[in-house]
Amino acid sequence: xxxxxxxxxxxxxxxxxxxxxxxxxxxxxxxxxxxxxxxxxxxxxxxxxxxxxxxxxxxxxxxxxxxxxxxxxxxxxxxxxxxxxxxxxxxxxxxxxxxxxxxxxxxxxxxxxxxxxxxxxxxxxxxxxxxxxxxxxxxxxxxxxxxxxxxxxxxxxxxxxxxxxxxxxxxxxxxx
Amino acid sequence: xxxxxxxxxxxxxxxxxxxxxxxxxxxxxxxxxxxxxxxxxxxxxxxxxxxxxxxxxxxxxxxxxxxxxxxxxxxxxxxxxxxxxxxxxxxxxxxxxxxxxxxxxxxxxxxxxxxxxxxxxxxxxxxxxxxxxxxxxxxxxxxxxxxxxxxxxxxxxxxxxxxxxxxxxx
Numbered sequence: 001x002x003x004x005x006x007x008x009x010x011x012x013x014x015x016x017x018x019x020x021x022x023x024x025x026x027x028x029x030x031x032x033x034x035x036x037x038x039x040x041x042x043x044x045x046x047x048x049x050x051x052x053x054x055x056x057x058x059x060x061x062x063x064x065x066x067x068x069x070x071x072x073x074x075x076x077x078x079x080x081x082x083x084x085x086x087x088x089x090x091x092x093x094x095x096x097x098x099x100x101x102x103x104x105x106x107x108x109x110x111x112x113x114x115x116x117x118x119x120x121x122x123x124x125x126x127x128x129x130x131x132x133x134x135x136x137x138x139x140x141x142x143x144x145x146x147x148x149x150x151x152x153x154x155x156x157x158x159x160x161x162x163x164x165x166x167x168x169x170x171x172x173x174x175x176x
Numbered sequence: 177x178x179x180x181x182x183x184x185x186x187x188x189x190x191x192x193x194x195x196x197x198x199x200x201x202x203x204x205x206x207x208x209x210x211x212x213x214x215x216x217x218x219x220x221x222x223x224x225x226x227x228x229x230x231x232x233x234x235x236x237x238x239x240x241x242x243x244x245x246x247x248x249x250x251x252x253x254x255x256x257x258x259x260x261x262x263x264x265x266x267x268x269x270x271x272x273x274x275x276x277x278x279x280x281x282x283x284x285x286x287x288x289x290x291x292x293x294x295x296x297x298x299x300x301x302x303x304x305x306x307x308x309x310x311x312x313x314x315x316x317x318x319x320x321x322x323x324x325x326x327x328x329x330x331x332x333x334x335x336x337x338x339x340x341x342x343x344x345x346x
Contacts, residue, residue: 039300047224047290055293089305113224113290116232117305123216123297128266130291 005052005103006148010135012099013058013146017137020091021071028136028143036126037147041065042080043118043125044092050110052103054130054150058092064142071141080119089115095146108152181229181327182207182310184279185272189314189323192272197248197318205313205320213303214311214324218242219257220295220302221269227287229280231327232304235269241319248318257296266292272323285329 010027018025040059047055060068062080069087070077077084092115100110118125127149135146186204193199217236224232237245243254246264254261270292277289295302307326314321 036294036296039297045222045293047226047293049224049226049288049290054291085303086305089303111226111288113226114231114307115305116222116224117213117303118295118300119213119303120216120297120300123295123300126262126266126294126296128263128292128294 002152004106005108005150005152006133008102008106009056009096009099009146009148009150012102013095013135013137013144016091016095016098017068017139017144020094021068021139021141023071023139023141026138028138031134033132033134033147036124037132039118039121039123039125040145041119041121042088044089045116045118045125046092046096047113048096048100048110048150049113051108051153052110052150053153054148055127056092056096056099057125057127057132057147057149058095059145059147060088061142064144067141068139068144085117085119089117180283181280181285181325181329182312184276184283185233185323185325186312186314187279188272188275189312189321192268192275193314193316193321196271197245197268197316199248199316199318201315201317203315205315208311210309210311210324213301214309216295216298216300216302217322218296218298219265221266222293222295222302223269223273224290225273225277225287225327226290228285228330229287229327230330231307231325233269233273233276233327234302234304234309234322234324235272236322236324237265238319241321244318245321262294262296266294 014025041062042060042065044058065088066077069084096112100112103110130149133148137144193202218239219237219242221235239257242265246261249264273289277287304326309324309326312323
């Protein structure tokens with residue numbers, strides 16, 4: 001996938017995080033990973049469908065989440081309550097939503113799913129045969145990692161898998 | 177959550193388990209509506225739907241059952257739940273959701289489905305946030321497949337909740 005498409009997500013994430021929490025955001029070095037992702041305390045999953053296809057995984061620790069939410073809501077959040085959970089889900093939603101708007105401006109139409117929140121460290125999340133680009137965003141409140149497992153739709157078939165999917169099992173992608 | 181979204185999934189799950197997996201005994205267990213986060217089984221396949229119907233579909237399954245199912249699908253034994261097995265069980269979720277979405281499209285609910293994401297690790301909490309989940313257990317001789325539907329009608333934007341349990345006839 002082309003770099004500028006990833007950039008839509010990286011820029012959106014940086015801007016949203018910065019403006020919602022009013023702290024400066026620094027981008028750490030990017031990494032491409034093929035192994036399954038191992039969850040941090042909190043993980044937000046949001047799918048992207050359309051001309052760009054895949055999943056955005058946002059991960060952070062409890063401490064970082066609480067600090068971010070406290071800042072966003074301008075009130076001290078001491079436990080990761082339901083309010084904090086929906087706040088983190090919403091943060092992910094706004095980031096991916098803004099990225100989707102940027103992609104539309106570049107001529108790529110996408111829709112995004114509702115967020116799913118995963119709470120618990122050490123589970124494995126596999127995007128199967130899609131590699132992940134890991135983008136660490138560092139703030140004084142902690143690090144938020146954006147994992148982008150996305151690709152461009154190659155054809156109508158890719159973007160519309162409900163056309164009678166057959167039981168074909170993709171071979172694992174072990175290529176170095 | 178709306179009752180009309182349920183039957184397409186049950187029909188699709190039955191069809192796929194019978195045709196693709198070759199399950200001989202298959203029945204639906206009692207439905208329940210869950211508002212809290214679900215505690216993950218060994219393996220969870222997550223697929224989202226975006227369109228006239230939107231939300232999240234989760235397939236929860238134990239490793240033993242998943243292994244038994246992929247053994248049937250691929251017609252080869254698995255000693256461990258390796259990458260091929262992971263791919264196989266994700267594809268099962270993909271095909272069931274794909275067929276369900278086709279049935280939904282015929283009923284006027286067009287939706288795109290996301291690629292499957294696989295979550296491995298028991299005990300993790302999976303929350304669909306403000307989407308309540310309808311839990312549909314599908315029992316087979318290979319074990320149980322739990323389908324969680326956290327779906328909404330985009331037009332209506334509301335959830336019908338409890339009514340689904342009264343309306344459902346499979």
